Amino acid sequence: MLCSHIRTALSARLDEEELPPGITARRLDDHLAGCRDCRQWEARTRALTAGLDRAMAHTEGDAAAADALLARLKSASVWPASESPGALDPGGRRTG
Numbered sequence: 001m002l003c004s005h006i007r008t009a010l011s012a013r014l015d016e017e018e019l020p021p022g023i024t025a026r027r028l029d030d031h032l033a034g035c036r037d038c039r040q041w042e043a044r045t046r047a048l049t050a051g052l053d054r055a056m057a058h059t060e061g062d063a064a065a066a067d068a069l070l071a072r073l074k075s076a077s078v079w080p081a082s083e084s085p086g087a088l089d090p091g092g093r094r095t096g
């Protein structure tokens, strides 16, 4: 199982979404038990998600404020994409 697939599923699980086909919670936990990179990725993503949730609760869905927070988080290097080339496609820079 590729780490990129695991991370996609981890992201879904953190968002309380359905896991991708063929991946079970048990499989995720098994992979995490043996893959330190993915454990660290999950920890960072969890922290990031928690921060965003708090921000959204404060701003009640103010997208601009959430974007500003996200920019701050990215500049603080907690966003994992830069150190995991190919594992997670950030979709490039957003314009507008």
Ligand SMILES: [Zn+2]
Pocket (backbone or CB within 6 Å): 002, 003, 006, 031, 035, 037, 038
């Ligand atoms: Zn992994």
